[in-house]
Amino acid sequence: MTAAQQQEPNVPEISPTRQATRPRTHAEINEFRRKSFVEGALRSLAEKGVSGTTVSTICKAAGSSRGLLGHYFQSKDDVMVAALEHLFGGISESVQRALDACDGPAADKLLSMPAALFAAPAFSDLNRTAFLALWHETRFNPRVRAANRQLYRGYIARTERLVAAAAAETGAEIDARQVALGFIALSDGLWLGLSIHDDVMTGEQAIGMCRDYLRRELRIE
Template sequence: MRAAFTREAPDVRRQALVDAAEVVLAREGVAGTSVRGICAEAGVSPGLLRHYFEGVDQLIAAAYEAVSQRIDAALEAAVDAAGADPRQRALAYLTASFAPPVLDPRLLAAWIGFWSLVKTKPRMAAIHAASYAEFRARLETLLARAGARDTRLAAIALTATVDGLWLELCLDPATFGPDEAARIVGRALEAWL
């Protein structure tokens, strides 16, 4: 936890609030997430939240966007590291979810909180729709370059497979490991190519 109520640059304080929202949501769940708890985690006074955000809903939405961007960056780094082969690039994009920083029980805890708000908060639904659309669009591009024909359905099916495996890996890593998850997705990918 950060030291209580320190003076920092505005960008640092805003980012501290975003990061703290993710931490508190993961630790306390939606019901236990409060302005006071987030501000204590960030080391700022509760009144400062209103300086950067209209309220806790806007802050949690900013945290969802930040987490989505962090995941996107990890997936893109995996693709970049995969080399030039289109099939390996598509596989890297899919299997990056089975390695840190994406494979993380704390991330799962925050993600469950975000998901639980998608049906009740329009801003969260919009962020969810946009992030999944971007994931599928990127995957469709990778699949097309790898030789898949029905890229839209392939992207939907592979996204659901990755989500399910990621969820199970985070919840119970004793059932199967990341290498097995990667093999499962690899087989599913080959079926679509």
């Protein structure tokens, strides 16, 4: 991580979501509007936190009206759940792209995972600050907590399968689920720590710690 990356998160002030390409069909228009509210919610969460995020701040960031939001979401909680799903899904997709780009065996793919977690686009300022707000919200909002649990079940299952495939290659006799859970706990803790105070360690150190854990558990030289 460069010195510039170690500065305080630089979250842009709320401004309306910009349209990349003009939607034409009714379905495209609905998808664009819904996505604009979700992305507006993430920007508001990153700038203002959950307590400062309201229907008004979401609509301002989305460049739309309160009335229009009501066509797509019944409540602020609905938007929070959709925002978490969108954020989690985007990070998962960026990590999967990095794994797919690795031409090596499963062990190599697994060892490439930490770098994908702690580099752009997954580890962006917006993702970091929005995730901090949503992680905190899981303590108090049953709907966000339930959505988070479901998303994490999928994350654990995918990581467990990759760990099991890597262990089969290296001949390591392990409990793949336990190793996957340990890796996720370690990487999440480092992700959180770097998001709060990134003057304590660097992204490279976080990546190294995660890789050391995986190498140790899977007997990878």
